[in-house]
Amino acid sequence: MSNLQLTAEGKLKHFLTIEGLSQSLLTEILDTAESFVNPTDQQIKKVPLLRGKTIVNLFFENSTRTRTTFELAAKRLSADVLSMSISTSSTSKGESLLDTIRNLEAMYVDMFVVRHGLSGAAHFIAQQTANHISVINAGDGQHAHPTQAMLDMFTIRQVKKDFSKLRVAIIGDILHSRVARSQILALNTLGAAEVRVIAPKTLLPAHVQTLGVSVCHNLNEGLQDIDVIIMLRLQKERMTSALLPSESEYFKCFGLTESKLKIAKPDAIVMHPGPINRGVEIDSKVADGPQSVILQQVSNGIAVRMAIMSMAMQPQGAI
Amino acid sequence: MSNLQLTAEGKLKHFLTIEGLSQSLLTEILDTAESFVNPTDQQIKKVPLLRGKTIVNLFFENSTRTRTTFELAAKRLSADVLSMSISTSSTSKGESLLDTIRNLEAMYVDMFVVRHGLSGAAHFIAQQTANHISVINAGDGQHAHPTQAMLDMFTIRQVKKDFSKLRVAIIGDILHSRVARSQILALNTLGAAEVRVIAPKTLLPAHVQTLGVSVCHNLNEGLQDIDVIIMLRLQKERMTSALLPSESEYFKCFGLTESKLKIAKPDAIVMHPGPINRGVEIDSKVADGPQSVILQQVSNGIAVRMAIMSMAMQPQGAI
Amino acid sequence: MSNLQLTAEGKLKHFLTIEGLSQSLLTEILDTAESFVNPTDQQIKKVPLLRGKTIVNLFFENSTRTRTTFELAAKRLSADVLSMSISTSSTSKGESLLDTIRNLEAMYVDMFVVRHGLSGAAHFIAQQTANHISVINAGDGQHAHPTQAMLDMFTIRQVKKDFSKLRVAIIGDILHSRVARSQILALNTLGAAEVRVIAPKTLLPAHVQTLGVSVCHNLNEGLQDIDVIIMLRLQKERMTSALLPSESEYFKCFGLTESKLKIAKPDAIVMHPGPINRGVEIDSKVADGPQSVILQQVSNGIAVRMAIMSMAMQPQGAI
Numbered sequence: 024m025s026n027l028q029l030t031a032e033g034k035l036k037h038f039l040t041i042e043g044l045s046q047s048l049l050t051e052i053l054d055t056a057e058s059f060v061n062p063t064d065q066q067i068k069k070v071p072l073l074r075g076k077t078i079v080n081l082f083f084e085n086s087t088r089t090r091t092t093f094e095l096a097a098k099r100l101s102a103d104v105l106s107m108s109i110s111t112s113s114t115s116k117g118e119s120l121l122d123t124i125r126n127l128e129a130m131y132v133d134m135f136v137v138r139h140g141l142s143g144a145a146h147f148i149a150q151q152t153a154n155h156i157s158v159i160n161a162g163d164g165q166h167a168h169p170t171q172a173m174l175d176m177f178t179i180r181q182v183k184k185d186f187s188k189l190r191v192a193i194i195g196d197i198l199h200s201r202v203a204r205s206q207i208l209a210l211n212t213l214g215a216a217e218v219r220v221i222a223p224k225t226l227l228p229a230h231v232q233t234l235g236v237s238v239c240h241n242l243n244e245g246l247q248d249i250d251v252i253i254m255l256r257l258q259k260e261r262m263t264s265a266l267l268p269s270e271s272e273y274f275k276c277f278g279l280t281e282s283k284l285k286i287a288k289p290d291a292i293v294m295h296p297g298p299i300n301r302g303v304e305i306d307s308k309v310a311d312g313p314q315s316v317i318l319q320q321v322s323n324g325i326a327v328r329m330a331i332m333s334m335a336m337q338p339q340g341a342i
Numbered sequence: 343m344s345n346l347q348l349t350a351e352g353k354l355k356h357f358l359t360i361e362g363l364s365q366s367l368l369t370e371i372l373d374t375a376e377s378f379v380n381p382t383d384q385q386i387k388k389v390p391l392l393r394g395k396t397i398v399n400l401f402f403e404n405s406t407r408t409r410t411t412f413e414l415a416a417k418r419l420s421a422d423v424l425s426m427s428i429s430t431s432s433t434s435k436g437e438s439l440l441d442t443i444r445n446l447e448a449m450y451v452d453m454f455v456v457r458h459g460l461s462g463a464a465h466f467i468a469q470q471t472a473n474h475i476s477v478i479n480a481g482d483g484q485h486a487h488p489t490q491a492m493l494d495m496f497t498i499r500q501v502k503k504d505f506s507k508l509r510v511a512i513i514g515d516i517l518h519s520r521v522a523r524s525q526i527l528a529l530n531t532l533g534a535a536e537v538r539v540i541a542p543k544t545l546l547p548a549h550v551q552t553l554g555v556s557v558c559h560n561l562n563e564g565l566q567d568i569d570v571i572i573m574l575r576l577q578k579e580r581m582t583s584a585l586l587p588s589e590s591e592y593f594k595c596f597g598l599t600e601s602k603l604k605i606a607k608p609d610a611i612v613m614h615p616g617p618i619n620r621g622v623e624i625d626s627k628v629a630d631g632p633q634s635v636i637l638q639q640v641s642n643g644i645a646v647r648m649a650i651m652s653m654a655m656q657p658q659g660a661i
Numbered sequence: 662m663s664n665l666q667l668t669a670e671g672k673l674k675h676f677l678t679i680e681g682l683s684q685s686l687l688t689e690i691l692d693t694a695e696s697f698v699n700p701t702d703q704q705i706k707k708v709p710l711l712r713g714k715t716i717v718n719l720f721f722e723n724s725t726r727t728r729t730t731f732e733l734a735a736k737r738l739s740a741d742v743l744s745m746s747i748s749t750s751s752t753s754k755g756e757s758l759l760d761t762i763r764n765l766e767a768m769y770v771d772m773f774v775v776r777h778g779l780s781g782a783a784h785f786i787a788q789q790t791a792n793h794i795s796v797i798n799a800g801d802g803q804h805a806h807p808t809q810a811m812l813d814m815f816t817i818r819q820v821k822k823d824f825s826k827l828r829v830a831i832i833g834d835i836l837h838s839r840v841a842r843s844q845i846l847a848l849n850t851l852g853a854a855e856v857r858v859i860a861p862k863t864l865l866p867a868h869v870q871t872l873g874v875s876v877c878h879n880l881n882e883g884l885q886d887i888d889v890i891i892m893l894r895l896q897k898e899r900m901t902s903a904l905l906p907s908e909s910e911y912f913k914c915f916g917l918t919e920s921k922l923k924i925a926k927p928d929a930i931v932m933h934p935g936p937i938n939r940g941v942e943i944d945s946k947v948a949d950g951p952q953s954v955i956l957q958q959v960s961n962g963i964a965v966r967m968a969i970m971s972m973a974m975q976p977q978g979a980i
Contacts, residue, residue: 067450069394075707098422103736129959131705321448388713417741640767
């Protein structure tokens with residue numbers, strides 16, 4: 024897996040999962056992202072790094088936020104972007120995914136940004152695609168969402184500077200969350216003191232401890248000593264699958280309110296990958312409150328995706 | 343309202359409604375638009391005014407013509423454009439309009455062009471959005487469509503030079519028309535001699551005179567002495583709502599034919615915001631005839647929208 | 662027809678059909694396309710030939726491959742591209758095709774790339790549109806698909822250098838194929854030694870010989886002495902129309918397998934316009950085999966469309 028993502032020289036070629044990436048490479052991504060943010064006004068300038076390159080957004084699942092930030096990041100890098108919503112495309116003529124990929128790569132494109140409902144889809148495309156093409160995983164099934172994890176790391180570092188003393192809680196549906204899986208890997212690689220998952224037993228994978236986390240089933244207990252709180256989005260479709268009692272019941276037990284937030288450290292920050300279910304996993308007062316960095320995460324998504332795209336597109340050397 | 347649209351120095355910041363804008367500001371928009379048109383070949387050059395800026399088309403209602411002209415205008419200004427058709431977007435995941443706006447503004451965008459079925463939507467977004475973002479109203483419910491009104495004013499000035507002696511007739515469904523509301527305000531602000539609305543009683547708002555118009559219920563009478571004829575599009579869905587008898591009946595009474603056109607001044611021009619219902623509100627011979635400036639209106643839409651976008655994006659100084 | 666496509670000086674103005682175009686003009690297209698391909702790495706550089714020009718993709722039929730290559734070709738020429746999927750546009754408000762065209766041309770666009778289900782649609786638009794606009798036919802009904810034919814010619818020339826000694830077989834549903842019609846015209850104009858169509862009688866037009874082809878109803882016989890094999894896509898909807906027995910029956914008689922391929926000349930190349938129906942008209946081993954140039958065709962689509970677009974946009978002089 025790690026081999027597939029890296030060149031022989033250990034440079035980034037594809038970005039599919041946090042697994043197998045070193046601390047120094049993750050730090051290089053964060054540093055590169057930082058170089059795109061103007062320290063004076065916090066704006067991002069348009070740079071010509073990928074001028075003349077063509078990036079294809081291959082979204083088999085719909086996602087306004089992720090597709091938009093990838094498109095904006097590509098444009099800030101001066102690349103040409105082609106957005107393809109695949110359900111309405113040639114696959115309706117019966118063409119296979121592989122044939123679609125083969126055809127696109129024949130069109131001299133340089134990068135695929137892939138979101139797909141099946142775990143492993145981005146890996147499959149990276150394995151199959153022509154050598155000059157980079158693949159970025161923008162979320163695959165319940166497996167990984169590594170650019171989301173990296174923008175979360177960027178946001179945490181922006182506020183907390185150092186990972187080594189941080190206790191981070193991830194709260195909610197760990198079982199189905201590709202975001203959580205990538206966050207846990209990134210936090211452990213970057214040396215966080217503790218990653219604590221807080222969830223009802225029905226929403227935790229079996230043997231979750233093997234991921235390198237401590238486990239808690241009670242929000243009030245779990246929030247103690249925590250520096251960073253990461254709320255996960257509750258997929259409402261889980262409700263009907265008998266894994267959860269009801270939204271209000273869930274909110275009562277695992278929803279983050281102002282009073283519960285007080286259990287954590289006074290300078291704890293609150294994160295969420297969005298879109299938020301207000302009043303289900305998080306109270307509006309917390310989401311919009313002073314400890315929330317949720318919108319900062321969205322902003323950071325541009326710079327972090329610019330960093331990953333420009334690094335993967337120049338695997339031979341420095342940027 | 344006027345305060346929201348203007349900076350402390352009285353410069354354009356948002357463009358939401360004609361209401362509260364001065365004659366000199368409307369004239370500045372028309373003059374700026376004129377500066378984008380090459381006097382030799384009437385073409386519009388690509389200019390670098392908004393290079394590196396990102397404009398988001400937020401269309402909650404579909405509109406080929408308006409969306410396309412805004413997109414073309416933005417590209418002529420060298421801006422990056424992101425077109426979002428919101429019905430198919432994140433709101434289907436249950437995110438509120440406000441959260442969508444918050445997320446987009448966190449992505450370093452610079453302008454929202456908003457079309458929405460609810461009156462007041464663009465105002466709401468302008469009130470709520472971050473300070474560095476400009477909002478352009480591309481049509482909100484039955485309230486306003488100010489860029490359409492301004493391109494109409496530009497077209498009138500192009501042909502007739504001076505507003506002060508003009509008698510303008512607006513014909514059709516005044517009651518439901520955001521276009522008419524904005525046109526009436528613009529014509530009165532620019533000093534037209536008379537704005538006359540011609541419509542059946544069922545398609546006029548109560549107390550319509552308070553808008554600063556004269557009223558007529560008969561097309562033959564109403565067209566006398568008229569310099570500019572503005573036909574409104576008949577929304578066919580009104581037919582079923584018992585406000586109107588039938589299309590052919592409407593055409594007989596309020597449709598503009600060649601013989602009726604002769605009642606107006608011989609050099610009267612015919613306008614229509616499009617798309618045209620041929621044979622419903624206007625006869626094809628008139629729509630395609632020598633007095634029609636309907637396609638000129640479409641052309642002028644590019645330059646006028648370029649003017650409004652570039653002025654709103656540079657509220658501090660001259661262009 | 663030829664007059665409509667050419668200026669008075671015989672330069673390309675529209676590109677609607679191969680019919681009426683001279684050998685020298687087709688050769689000029691192929692040579693121009695070649696100039697866009699970097700001989701060292703076979704990549705295509707971004708060139709500023711159409712900077713500031715606006716190209717509108719008017720797709721009334723869906724087509725990922727063709728729309729995408731046109732969009733990429735336009736971007737490599739530095740043009741602005743507007744992609745309109747017309748079924749979801751203004752025509753749903755009851756506007757006619759002609760009004761849509763009139764409105765778009767009023768928006769200062771420079772080129773229409775048209776795909777339409779009706780034969781003659783691109784011609785109609787070229788006849789009706791303003792003088793400064795070029796029209797490219799991207800496929801109209803069962804009539805023509807001339808850019809596909811030209812990229813096929815480019816691919817053939819790339820491998821075989823000279824047309825004059827080539828025997829080319831076109832295999833499959835000739836009757837309904839706009840691709841085949843354009844290929845036959847192009848091959849004959851470029852002086853191929855023989856164009857042979859191979860199909861069951863139900864899938865051949867009446868009097869097909871008048872197109873300048875030899876005819877064969879048996880694949881084993883027809884493939885003898887052949888240098889270039891062009892497979893056509895089998896439209897599965899023909900199956901239900903009683904023109905064909907079954908997919909497996911069709912594959913048995915007219916599907917291209919490795920053993921059948923051996924009947925042709927040993928250096929014969931295999932072409933297909935895509936998307937492929939694997940196991941229906943072509944075996945995967947052949948489609949992905951060493952004699953297949955199917956993906957080369959896709960690549961060449963970019964350069965050939967760049968050539969046609971840039972030539973049509975500059976009818977007065979050299980590029």
